[in-house]
Amino acid sequence: MKLLAGRSELFKASEVRELLKLTEGRKIISLAGGLPDPQTFPKEELAEIAQEVIRERGESSLQYAPTAGITEFRKELTNFLQRKDVKVDSSDSVLITTGSQQALDLISRVFIEREDVIIVELPTYLAALNAYTLSHPQIIGVPVDGDGMRVDLLERELKKVYAKGKKVKFIYTIPVAHNPAGVTMSVERKKALLQLASEYDVVIIEDDPYSYFVYESGVDVTPLKTLDKEGRVIYLGTLSKILSPGLRLGWVLGNHYVIDVLERAKQTADLHTSSLTQYIALEAMRRGVVERTIEKARQVYKVKRDVMLDSLLDHMPENTWWPKPVGGLFVMVFLPSLEIDTRKMLTEAIAMGVAYVPGASFFSNGGGWNSMRLNFSFPSPDKIAEGVKVLGSLARDKIKTPSKPITPESFYGM
């Protein structure tokens, strides 16, 4: 059993993950995950649909399916995306994936060779970082602020890379309702990003799980995919937050040349995604169940976000800072002390019955150690308030001499 590959070291146990695993099944207030609220699941409708698609279409819904996905579902999904203002070009194609996690993994395997340069945001989605890291890229982080990725800093990084004669394989971004930062990229920034990508001929990976949940009016949620005129944006989406994560359905939309290669990679990875859950999702889309779920969930999550924001105001130490999330499921909280390490604090928090994800996990450059990501979609409003209160008292306890307010830039820039 000493015969596992050296590569297996990459699949190492994460300390944070092991800690959070300990909380499973325990009575703990988890602000850690990104679970949807089960009350948003359209159980009755899905029960009815599941029964029907097995009874009436079992020859297909229980059988093997094409690797790209069920043709009817891919069509229905394309219509759905177009209704959401996602532009689908005639040269585009759609690949159904086993959750968008698989899309991230396939992208890592198909795009990245060892030492290739990729660019991500600071902070960025933890599980994307993990997927990319397996292919040993050189990762450059570009800070975000209230208007999304700092495109000026992006340009500086691109110049540096190209000055060394290297290229950038792709830029990975979550432009709308960013996880974990909660911010949304302004239209100007989106255009500037596309302009830079064009100049440097770089692919953009646009991850868009949260644009359905924007709680403020006047926020532009136009995808980069829609603004792109050159077929360089690869667009990722998922049903996990807008219908059910248990179905494990995600998708990649992009130029057919790229999608074909991803499809072949998927064939080796798991042959195809569950036919049954694709048929269920197909019917749920046709009958408007997905759209109704989005409406319901948006209302539920807005209330919960506001409870969390109020609780933070009530309980966090002076000079704690958090960007107000215009959308999504998370608040990123920065504690007013550079000496605090939220990874260490997590053990105590769990002992006091509250879990969160330490912010450092989202920073590719080792920053963010005094921040934490708090989820508000899963816990009840009462538990949100209770959890934040516990974290607030724990933080107050640790912070004997609170620093001056720390500006967003100084955090994001770390």
Add this chain to the structure above:
Amino acid sequence: MKLLAGRSELFKASEVRELLKLTEGRKIISLAGGLPDPQTFPKEELAEIAQEVIRERGESSLQYAPTAGITEFRKELTNFLQRKDVKVDSSDSVLITTGSQQALDLISRVFIEREDVIIVELPTYLAALNAYTLSHPQIIGVPVDGDGMRVDLLERELKKVYAKGKKVKFIYTIPVAHNPAGVTMSVERKKALLQLASEYDVVIIEDDPYSYFVYESGVDVTPLKTLDKEGRVIYLGTLSKILSPGLRLGWVLGNHYVIDVLERAKQTADLHTSSLTQYIALEAMRRGVVERTIEKARQVYKVKRDVMLDSLLDHMPENTWWPKPVGGLFVMVFLPSLEIDTRKMLTEAIAMGVAYVPGASFFSNGGGWNSMRLNFSFPSPDKIAEGVKVLGSLARDKIKTPSKPITPESFYGM
């Protein structure tokens, strides 16, 4: 778009695959795939179960789940496997995978580093070869005969590898109802294989999708896992043939140390397998639906196998040879001419309305070009007879001067 990794070349389009893709949706007799007969799907029972698990347990069945799989399902599956005489040690653990294809992929990623040596059978399962190849191993093929893997030749290969100071990462085998060869390893060979694995301290990957379908009496189907006393067998299984492939449910059973690493690799690959399909399978196992499906399918497939064997006798050119499959879903047919290339012949066969998989795809050493794998589980008995007749006439047409009978050894040994 010139920015895909060099690795993406690995995910190249296979000629055979592209040909077979052309047959999708066309009126063609496909002896190519390994699809179960949809009449074996327990539609009514699964429709009922699906409705119930969503309505009554939707909070869990529609929610995210642990990467290792739903705890209840893993327990029920362990019981099921034990009833099938698969030994589960106290140090063992089970990981639920998205079909057993994912298990092959995870094994490739966790075990194999570039240039590592692995051993497979000649022939072996095509999709396993594809999964392993992505990690760039050195692949050694060991021929099988009517009693399974030639353990004497395996020993010779092991000696050669170790004489060079190298090690073998694992031996991959399908001991019972082999795909594509249809043969089953004798108990003596199984014991000898385990003995050799022990001497050389090699891991064994045992792939067991077909042991439920053995059509002859007196065939020993004891898994290597059960005979293993050292925890070196990693056992793969799937519900694809014994319940429904559309659920995408497979599993890996083995020493918890290995399973833990595979689990972490799976977390990056797709987070977890569909909770919904796991809950459906859990209930199907509890209610005996899986066992009843096995009974029914075994009867259906035995009849179809016999139709195929009779048709081959009736229609194939003299001196064509095929091992009689004691189980599984395939017959491997070797044409009596070393000049014939079944890859080239496939284009003509498809033009005449019949598809198969060229045998060369199953040989890691480039052999088997005059063989083809024929599936009998999916087509109706009539179509089996018709398809074999077409292939027979096509082969007769090509083989002007049939060679002497070619013995199994000379084929397997290629």
